[in-house]
Amino acid sequence: MECDGKPGKPKLAVYWGGSCGGCEIALVNLGERLLALDERLDFFFCPCLLDRKNKDVEELDDGAIALTLFNGAARTTENLEMARLLRRKSRLFVAYGACASSGGIPALANLDTPGSLSRTVFLESPTVENPSRHVPGSSSPYCTPALSLPKLTGSILPLSAIANVDYLIPGCPPEPETVWSAIAILTGADLPPKGSVVGAGTVPVCDECSRIRGEKRLRRFVRFHEAVPRDGECLLDQGIVCMGGATRSGCGALCPGANVPCSGCYGPPEGVADQGAAMVGALGSVLDPGELAALPEGEMAARTDALFEGIPDGAGTFYRYSLAGSLLRRRRP
Amino acid sequence: MMIGVFLCTCGTAIAERIDVERLAAAVGRLPDVAWCRTVGFLCSEAEKERMEGVLRDEAPDRVVVAACSPREHEATFMGVMEKAGLNPYLLQMVNIREQVAWITPEISRATRKAESLLAGAVARVRRHAPLETKRVEAVPDVLVVGGGPAGIKAAIELAEAGRRVVLVERSAVIGGLPVRFEEVAPGMECGPCMLEPLLGELLHGRLAERIEILTMAEVTGAVGYCGNFTVTIGVRGRGVDRACIGCGECAAACPATAANPYDYGLGTRKAIDFPFPGALPNLPYLDAATCRRAAGEECRACKDACHLGEETVRFDEPVTTVERSVGAVVIATGGEPIDAVRFPALRYGEIPGVYTSVEFERLLSSSGPTGGKLATAGGREPESVAIVHCVGSRDPAHRDYCSGVCCAYALKFGHIVASRFPGASMHHVYRELNLPGKGGAALLRRGGEKSFFHRYRMPDGISLSPGAGGRITVTSDTGQDGITADIVVLCPAIVPAEGTAGLAKIFDTPLDHLGFFEELHGTTDTARGKVKGIYLAGSCREPGDIRQAMLGGSAAAAAIHADIPEGKELEISPVCAVTDRERCAGCGICVSLCPYRAAALVPDGKAEVNQLLCHGCGSCAAGCPGGAISVGYFTREAILAELEGILR
Incomplete structure (x- = not known):
């Protein structure tokens, strides 16, 4: 059948879980290289771009898809089901982007319960108007036969905790260069060891950053809206929390290059287990206690607490993309 | 991989609180554990010998010792490993005594805990790699920065042991402050006389050839690390050749005068002159800014007066930079009094007859601007002298610490004034008296009958105002009647010497929150700085007296002998x-x-x-x-x- 794709080319699937669509945009951002990709691979399944149904995938033989790029978080029971289905049907199953790799932004909700998430979204948010106080659920009492929707999972896990992941592509979203280089590696002959992060660097972002690093002695943290960063000087040296030191390179240090601190979307560098902990450890080491040494203990504590006023959202700063994959993972009940 | 485990029962200390048999059985089941031997006292000579034999015979790949704290016996068992031909870093110790047996009440829980710790050690030791101690050759020579009591003591102690020393002194004089003092507390010895033998030893005694003294010199840069520093030193031209015999003819002939910084401006000196009589080294120096030639005159009075020939005096001598290789650096840059103008109520610099302690020292000194003659602003003999203690010390607005030396020298001043002017009264205006040490209490008796003590309350509780007849009125916050004095002496807090922060930057060694050099440990290791190879002596680390400075100099020298013994390589x-x-x-x-x-x-x-x-x-x-x-x-x-x- 013609609509099953051209049988000669290996099949590519790009699927989204709890996703913003940015990873698909990142793929489209390949630009004309997308045509070259289409020459080599058969875009078989990609709900964002193609009209093909789940059953088309279910009908395939196991391992019929050469490469699946799974992006977005596993937020619903449907996401879990699709992850397992695509895993089964794919020879290479790849966590594509920060959400699939380590939970991403959606995993910040791991600090809350699904119930309180629904309450916030449908009842308590200041912009919500919901006079009937109806909170959507997974089944509808208004239809016969009853309709059901996928349920929210209790917390978000990294894709690798749901299905066996062969490789990971980092980024929120991954830069086109990262995507292109990852696909080149994954469709090439020499595959790296299973579990590797592909398409990005191994060292921290600082390696690609042209800002000059100097003495780090932070008397306070400067929030992003409080100061215009000085050109050419390391943002962290200026008191701006830049996650570059604890973040994998490969993006070309785009954000610091544009006066914006790195927010850590490429996840931890090679060999670092917990990105947030690494950054907290590093920052704790360069805070300058200054004249604190002679103060009474209570005042010391108050002064050090005051230092952290510049970081009102610890989880969102240090674990913005990596909470699900970190040692913390989620709030304990 | 073959892992051998020694389980020490420490007599009964471990055996009574842990089920050692069960523990040994559990350890034996851990992966790669080839054997687990239970021993009574592993640290005893007999057992260490047996352990060595076992290690030789069995040649395990890794060794775990479960016993006491590694702080107690890690080095012991590493030594046994080495003797047995094994790399000592293939050992892991588990503390089942202090951290388990002694603190866990139930035997079953203690045993489980010990099992867990041992499982951790066995898992960990597998990851150990054989490590080697590296060795590098150290430079035995030492740089001493500062030629005061602490610095000269360190230099002498080091030279005495055969070390070559480079002594860098910023001023034109060695000996520091005490050589400018008439008498020194608590023994009332003559300061210059006390230090002269030591300074003579440095300058022309048997140690002189091992000590290079660079006066009017400052360290400008340093690279390297413990055992191998390269230091650059900027030496300002003295304007006088080393051949000078110090006869002083040039000074006598010189027509230009200016305020003498060595007398805090209370006296004058010629453009080419000695800092003060008896200053060592016995060489004048040329102050080019004061010299008539600076104003374009063709004056050469000094050259013409010199018996050794005109080339002994050198005009326009530039700053030269010298480089020295040293293995260690002693910082002995001392402290200085806080600027008294910071205390407006004391009106220092405004009311005549108000002096700081160092100025008063010079006024009392026979080598000072008045030759030791003390007079009021009006030229009379003083009838009353007031001494204000704790100016800026114990004062949260300035320095919260006690400077430690002021009470003793204030009482010394009382003693000198009483002995020279028996009729004069001495008024000590103080908040607390701090006179520790053997000679402290005796000082209180030195002032004689006309010595009076007035206590004030708050740090800023004293104000001075001009009184009738050129006298000075001292008003305190206790509301008592004001004291009237002819001379008022202020005892300013001792702060780090000027340039301390710059020197700290050059040697990359940290200062404490008060700006003094930070010791490796404030109680147990005060002679060592935070950075290896940097040693501290005297008031650069904390205000102190001459005794403490001398002791600090000796301690720094001793620490250098211990850390960088001559001829030995440094172990890394x-x-x-x-x-x-x-x-x-x-x-x-x-x-x-x-x-x-x-x-x-x-x-x-x-x-x-x-x-x-x-x-x-x-x-x-x-x-x-x-x-x-x-x-x-x-x-x-x-x-x-x-x-x-x-x-x-």
């Missing part, structure tokens, strides 16, 4: 940080956090840790956000393996 412990250049992105976090300045960014932007400077504390390894630094014997892999072993 493998328990130090190493950067993985492949993983380092050069963020610089480690550079900023290393308390020993061992981490630095090298020209290609990557961080490197100097193994000679590293203390192996692990701060950089913990702080590195890129996971690029590991510490030998405490690698991330080993620590994580141990945790997994414990929590399994």
Whole structure:
């Protein structure tokens, strides 16, 4: 059948879980290289771009898809089901982007319960108007036969905790260069060891950053809206929390290059287990206690607490993309 | 892999609180454990010998010793490993005595805990690598910065032991402040007489050939590390050749005069002159700014007056830079009085007859501007002298600490005034008296009958105002009647000497929150600085008296002998940080956090840790956000393996 794709080319699937669509945009951002990709691979399944149904995938033989790029978080029971289905049907199953790799932004909700998430979204948010106080659920009492929707999972896990992941592509979203280089590696002959992060660097972002690093002695943290960063000087040296030191390179240090601190979307560098902990450890080491040494203990504590006023959202700063994959993972009940 | 385990019961200390048999059985079941031997006292000579034999015969790949704290016997068992021909770092100790037996009440729980810790150790020791202690040759020579009591004492002690010493002194005089003092508390010895033999030893005694003295010189740069510093020193031209015999004819002939900084401006000196009579080295120096030639005149009076020939005096001598290689640096730059103009109520500089303590020392000194004659502003003999203690000391608005030396010298002033002017009264205006030590109490008796003590309350509780007949009225916050004095002496707080911060930057060694040099440990290791190879003596680390400075000089010399013994190589412990250049992105976090300045960014932007400077504390390894630094014997892999072993 013609609509099953051209049988000669290996099949590519790009699927989204709890996703913003940015990873698909990142793929489209390949630009004309997308045509070259289409020459080599058969875009078989990609709900964002193609009209093909789940059953088309279910009908395939196991391992019929050469490469699946799974992006977005596993937020619903449907996401879990699709992850397992695509895993089964794919020879290479790849966590594509920060959400699939380590939970991403959606995993910040791991600090809350699904119930309180629904309450916030449908009842308590200041912009919500919901006079009937109806909170959507997974089944509808208004239809016969009853309709059901996928349920929210209790917390978000990294894709690798749901299905066996062969490789990971980092980024929120991954830069086109990262995507292109990852696909080149994954469709090439020499595959790296299973579990590797592909398409990005191994060292921290600082390696690609042209800002000059100097003495780090932070008397306070400067929030992003409080100061215009000085050109050419390391943002962290200026008191701006830049996650570059604890973040994998490969993006070309785009954000610091544009006066914006790195927010850590490429996840931890090679060999670092917990990105947030690494950054907290590093920052704790360069805070300058200054004249604190002679103060009474209570005042010391108050002064050090005051230092952290510049970081009102610890989880969102240090674990913005990596909470699900970190040692913390989620709030304990 | 074959892991051997020794279980020490420490007599009954462990055996009574842990089920050793059950523990041994559990350890025997751990992966790769070839054998587990239970021993009574593993640290006894007999058992150490037996342990060595076992290690030789069995040749295990790794060894675990479960016994007491590694702080007690790790070195012991590492020594046994070495004797048996095994690398000592293939050992892991487990503390089942202090951390288990002694603190866990139930035997069953203690045993389970010990099992977990041993499982961790066995998991960890597998990741240990054989490590080697490296050796480098150290330069035995020493740089001493500062030629006061602390510096000269250190220089003498070092030279006495055969070391070559470079002594750098910023001023034109060695001996520091006491050579400018008439008498020194508590023994009332003559300051210059007391120090003269020591200074003579440095200048022309048997130690002189080993001590290079550079006066009017300052350290301008330093690179290197403990055992191998290269120091650059800027030497201002003295304007007088070393051949000078110090006859003083040039000074007599010189037509230009200016205020003498060595008398705090109370007297004058010629453009070419001695700092003060008896100053050592016995050489005049030329102050080019005061010299008539600075105003364009063709004056050469000094050259013409010199018996040794005109080339002995040199005009326009430039600053020369010299470079010296040393293995250690003694910082002995001392302290100085806080500027008295910071206390407006005391009106220093406004009311005639108000002096700081160092100025008063010079007024009392026979080598001072008045030849030791003390007179009121009006030229009379003083009838009353008031001494204000704690000016800026014990004062939260200035210096919260006690400067420690003022009470003693204030009472010394009382003694000198009483002996010279028996009719004069002495008024000590004080908040607290601090006179520790053997001679302290005796000082109180030195003032005689006309010595009076007036206590005031608050740090800013004293004000001075001009009184009738050129006298000075001292008003205190206790509301008592004011004291009237002819002369008022202020005892300013002792603060770090000018230039301390700059010197700290040159040697990359930290200062404390008060601006003094920070000791390696404030109580147990005050002669060593925070950075290896930097030693501290005297008031550069804390205000102190001459005794403390001398003792500090000796202590610094002793520490250098201990750390960098001559002819020996420096051992570099493998328990130090190493950067993985492949993983380092050069963020610089480690550079900023290393308390020993061992981490630095090298020209290609990557961080490197100097193994000679590293203390192996692990701060950089913990702080590195890129996971690029590991510490030998405490690698991330080993620590994580141990945790997994414990929590399994």
